[in-house]
Amino acid sequence: MQSQLARACVPMAASYGRLLATDSLLAVEAADGDPLYLSCSPASSDALSRRPPPLLLPLLAAGGSAHSLTVSCPERVPAARLRAALRRALDAEEGRPLPLLSLPSRERGFLLLQPRRSPAAQERRLRPLLAPHLQHLRVCAYELGSGSRVWQCPWGEGRARWLVEKAVAAPEIHPSVPSLKGEAVFGCWKEAQGVLQECIPFIPEARGVLELWDKCPKYPQKGNVPVIVVEGLDATGKTTLTQSLKESLRAVLLKSPPACISQWRKIFDNEPTLIRRAFYALGNYIVASEIAAESTKSPVVVDRYWHSTAAYAIATEISGGLHNLPVRNHEVYQWPEDLLKPDLVVLLTLSQEERVRRLQSRGIEKTKEEAELEMNVPFREKVEELYKRMENPRCVAVDASPPREAVIENVLHLIKDHCLI
Ligand SMILES: Nc1ncnc2c1ncn2[C@@H]1O[C@H](COP(=O)(O)OP(=O)(O)OP(=O)(O)O)[C@@H](O)[C@H]1O
Numbered sequence: 116m117q118s119q120l121a122r123a124c125v126p127m128a129a130s131y132g133r134l135l136a137t138d139s140l141l142a143v144e145a146a147d148g149d150p151l152y153l154s155c156s157p158a159s160s161d162a163l164s165r166r167p168p169p170l171l172l173p174l175l176a177a178g179g180s181a182h183s184l185t186v187s188c189p190e191r192v193p194a195a196r197l198r199a200a201l202r203r204a205l206d207a208e209e210g211r212p213l214p215l216l217s218l219p220s221r222e223r224g225f226l227l228l229q230p231r232r233s234p235a236a237q238e239r240r241l242r243p244l245l246a247p248h249l250q251h252l253r254v255c256a257y258e259l260g261s262g263s264r265v266w267q268c269p270w271g272e273g274r275a276r277w278l279v280e281k282a283v284a285a286p287e288i289h290p291s292v293p294s295l296k297g298e299a300v301f302g303c304w305k306e307a308q309g310v311l312q313e314c315i316p317f318i319p320e321a322r323g324v325l326e327l328w329d330k331c332p333k334y335p336q337k338g339n340v341p342v343i344v345v346e347g348l349d350a351t352g353k354t355t356l357t358q359s360l361k362e363s364l365r366a367v368l369l370k371s372p373p374a375c376i377s378q379w380r381k382i383f384d385n386e387p388t389l390i391r392r393a394f395y396a397l398g399n400y401i402v403a404s405e406i407a408a409e410s411t412k413s414p415v416v417v418d419r420y421w422h423s424t425a426a427y428a429i430a431t432e433i434s435g436g437l438h439n440l441p442v443r444n445h446e447v448y449q450w451p452e453d454l455l456k457p458d459l460v461v462l463l464t465l466s467q468e469e470r471v472r473r474l475q476s477r478g479i480e481k482t483k484e485e486a487e488l489e490m491n492v493p494f495r496e497k498v499e500e501l502y503k504r505m506e507n508p509r510c511v512a513v514d515a516s517p518p519r520e521a522v523i524e525n526v527l528h529l530i531k532d533h534c535l536i
C-alpha cells in the first residue's frame with residue numbers, strides 16, 4: 116500500500132522526479148557546499164542498506180549520537196522564531212546543528228551531531244531543552260543497527276523506524292528555491308506587510324514600521340525627473356558616488372532602508388529571514404513614497420533599493436555555489452509590479468582585492484554580513500551574480516576601480532544616455 120508520505124510526494128514530481136519512491140528526503144547543509152541528501156524509507160528489519168548515509172554512519176559507528184529536529188508549527192512567524200531560538204540554544208551546546216529541510220513536508224530544522232555523547236546521554240540532555248516546544252517539533256534519533264544500517268527513530272512513535280540512506284540523486288533544483296518567493300523575496304507590498312502584521316505580538320517594533328507604512332500612498336508614481344539607484348557590495352563606493360551625484364545633479368539623496376525605520380534595523384537584523392527580509396522589503400515601499408514625493412521637485416539618487424533586498428535574501432537562502440541559484444529569468448528576479456521603478460540602476464563592480472583594501476582603509480567595524488562577504492567566497496559570488504540576474508530594470512554595471520572623479524564622470528554619462536537629460 117502506498118504510504119501517506121509517498122502520496123504527498125506526488126505534487127513535487129516536477130522538481131523531485133527521481134525521488135518519488137522515497138518517503139522523505141532530508142536536505143542537510145553539511146558544509147559550505149551543496150546540501151547532502153538523505154532518504155528515509157520504511158523498510159523491514161532485514162533490509163540491506165545499499166547506500167550507507169555519509170555523516171551519520173561514521174559518527175554513530177564511533178559512538179556519537181545524532182538527532183534531527185524539525186519545526187512543524189503551522190504559523191510561519193512563530194515557526195521561524197522557534198527555529199531561530201532552537202538554533203541559539205543548540206549553538207550553545209557542544210556539537211554542530213546543521214540546517215535541515217525535510218521534504219516533502221518542507222519543514223525546516225536542524226541535524227544535531229554530537230561526537231562525544233552516547234545517544235542515551237544526548238537524549239537526557241535534549242529532553243528538558245526541547246520539552247516546552249515538543250508539540251511543534253518532530254524529533255528523531257538516529258540509531259545504528261546491525262549490518263551498519265542507520266535507522267531514523269521518531270520520538271513518541273513507539274517502535275516506528277525508517278531506514279536512512281544516501282539519496283539516489285540530488286533534486287534538480289536546490290530545495291530552498293520553491294520557498295524563496297513569499298519567504299525571502301516578496302513580490303508585492305501586501306506580502307511583506309502581512310508578515311510584519313503577524314510579527315506584532317512578538318516584535319512590538321513591527322507596529323511602528325506598519326504605522327509609518329499606513330501613512331504612505333500605496334501605488335506612488337515618480338515625477339518627470341531622473342531617479343537613479345546605486346547598488347553594489349560594501350565598500351564599492353556607493354556613499355562616495357551618491358554624495359557626488361547629489362551635488363552634480365542637485366538631487367535629493369535617499370537611502371533604503373529609509374531613515375524613518377532605521378532605528379529598528381538592528382532588531383530586525385537579528386530576526387530570521389522571513390521577518391528580516393519583510394522589514395527591508397517594506398522599507399523599499401516606504402522609500403518609493405519618498406521618491407515619488409521628491410521627484411516632483413528634483414532628481415533623486417537612492418543608495419540601495421530592491422536589487423539589494425532580493426540579492427542578499429536569495430544568496431543567504433541558497434547554499435552552495437552559483438549553480439544552485441534559481442535559473443535566469445526566474446520569477447524571484449522580477450521587479451515587483453507595485454514598486455516604483457527607477458530610471459537607472461547603477462551596479463558598482465570592484466575586484467575583491469581592491470574592495471578589501473577600501474574596507475581596510477575605511478577602518479569601520481564590520482557588520483556580520485560584511486564579515487560573511489569577506490570570508491565566504493561562494494556567498495559573495497552569489498550576491499554579485501544575483502545583482503546581474505535582476506530584471507526589469509536590470510542593473511548597469513560600472514567599473515568602480517578608477518579614481519573617484521572618473522567613476523562619477525562615467526555614471527553622469529550613463530545618466531545622460533538613460534534619462535534623457
Ligand atoms: N573610486 C574610488 N577610488 C578609491 N577609493 C574610493 C573610491 N570610491 C570610494 N573610495 C573609498 O572606499 C571606501 C568605501 O567607499 P564608500 O563608503 O563610498 O563605499 P560604500 O559602498 O558606500 O560602502 P558601504 O556599503 O559599506 O556603506 C571609502 O574609504 C572611500 O573613500
Ligand SMILES: Nc1ccn([C@@H]2O[C@H](COP(=O)(O)O)[C@@H](O)[C@H]2O)c(=O)n1
Nearest residue numbers: 371372395419420421423424425427484
Ligand atoms: N534595500 C536594502 C538595503 C539593505 N539591505 C540589507 O542591509 C545590508 C547592507 O546595508 P548597508 O547599510 O551596509 O548598505 C545588505 O547586506 C542587506 O542585507 C537590504 O536587504 N535591502
